[in-house]
Amino acid sequence: MKKLVLIFAILFSSFFELIAQTQDTKFLIEEYIKQSERQKKTATILMGAGGGxxxxxxxxALTADDWNSPGFEGGVFLFFAGSATVLIGIPIIVSSAANARKAGRLSLELNSARVLNPENPPKTIYPALKISLPLNSSRR
Structure with a gap:
C-alpha cells in the first residue's frame, strides 16, 4: 500500500505545473479577439460604404449630359470620398488581423513539466497548444 501511495505521489507531483492556468492570459486573449471582431466589422462597413x-x-458620371453638370461633379466628389473611405478601411482590417494573430500567439506557449524518463535526461520544456472551451459563454 505504501508503494502504491508513493508511486501516485511521484506521478502527480510531476504534473502539477500542467494544471495551473492564468486568468490574465485568458482575459487578454478575449480582449484581443473582441477588439479584432470590432475592427473587422468597422472595416467591412467602411469598405462596403466606400464601394457603394x-x-x-x-x-x-455615366448618366450626366455634360462635364459641367451637377450629376458629373457629384459623381467625381463621390468617387474621391468613396476611395478615401475604402483606403481608411484597409489599415483597420490589417490591424484586426494583427490583433487576431496576437491572440493566437498568446494561446501557443512553451510549457514545462518534469517527465520521468530513465533512459535519457529529463526533458522539462515542450511545445504545447492551449485550448479553452467556454462552457458558460453567452454566445452560442
Whole structure:
C-alpha cells in the first residue's frame, strides 16, 4: 500500500505545473479577439460604404449630359470620398488581423513539466497548444 501511495505521489507531483492556468492570459486573449471582431466589422462597413459610393459615382458620371453638370461633379466628389473611405478601411482590417494573430500567439506557449524518463535526461520544456472551451459563454 505504501508503494502504491508513493508511486501516485511521484506521478502527480510531476504534473502539477500542467494544471495551473492564468486568468490574465485568458482575459487578454478575449480582449484581443473582441477588439479584432470590432475592427473587422468597422472595416467591412467602411469598405462596403466606400464601394457603394464608388459605384454610385460611376452611375452619376455615366448618366450626366455634360462635364459641367451637377450629376458629373457629384459623381467625381463621390468617387474621391468613396476611395478615401475604402483606403481608411484597409489599415483597420490589417490591424484586426494583427490583433487576431496576437491572440493566437498568446494561446501557443512553451510549457514545462518534469517527465520521468530513465533512459535519457529529463526533458522539462515542450511545445504545447492551449485550448479553452467556454462552457458558460453567452454566445452560442
Amino acid at each position: 459610393a464608388i459605384a454610385l459615382s460611376f452611375l452619376l
